[in-house]
Structure formats: C-alpha cells, structure tokens
Amino acid sequence: MARGKRRRGTPKREYEELDVSRLRLSIPHVELKRGIEFQVQQTMGTNAEEGKTWICPMCVVVIEQGVVHTVAWDVHRGVQSRRHFHNNCWKLFDGLLP
Numbered sequence: 001m002a003r004g005k006r007r008r009g010t011p012k013r014e015y016e017e018l019d020v021s022r023l024r025l026s027i028p029h030v031e032l033k034r035g036i037e038f039q040v041q042q043t044m045g046t047n048a049e050e051g052k053t054w055i056c057p058m059c060v061v062v063i064e065q066g067v068v069h070t071v072a073w074d075v076h077r078g079v080q081s082r083r084h085f086h087n088n089c090w091k092l093f094d095g096l097l098p
C-alpha cells in the first residue's frame with residue numbers, strides 16, 4: 001500500500017452519501033416477485049439532481065424528492081431497469097410492470 005494520504009477524486013453520485021435520514025431507510029436487499037429477483041432499496045431521492053422527480057409505474061403519480069420511496073430493479077436486467085415506486089405501491093407490485 002502506498003503511503004500518505006490520497007484523496008479520492010469525484011465521489012460516486014448514487015447511494016454513497018451518508019446522512020442521518022438514511023438511517024430510517026431499510027437496507028438494500030433482494031426481493032422475489034413472481035420468481036424475478038429485484039434489488040430493492042429505499043431512498044429519499046436526495047442524491048439525484050435538484051428538481052428531479054419520478055413517476056411511480058404502479059399508480060402513475062409523481063414522486064418528489066425528499067419523499068422516502070422504493071427503488072427497485074431486476075437483478076438480471078441490471079440497474080438501468082430500475083424504477084421508483086411509492087413504498088406501498090412496491091408492496092402491491094407483482095413483478096410485472098403495467
């Protein structure tokens with residue numbers, strides 16, 4: 001290992017920032033829906049660019065930043081397939097996107 005302090009360059013944008021509010025969020029985990037593995041985590045969306053909102057695919061209602069909600073993606077399709085759900089909508093989600 002090299003000696004001396006070395007500062008990392010640009011921090012990763014997503015899921016890296018630690019703040020107290022995150023302690024209320026559930027830790028990332030995998031859930032099975034219809035045999036499909038989903039990587040699931042909760043977020044407040046505060047790492048996204050300012051003003052960014054999401055449309056919940058279940059109820060088609062906007063999710064604003066600062067609202068605790070669920071981000072999930074198909075493990076096999078990868079993180080690019082991630083969608084943002086209201087927590088309750090995620091519970092109702094059966095693995096098939098409408």
Ligand SMILES: [Zn+2]
Nearest residue numbers: 056059086089
């Ligand atoms: Zn919803």
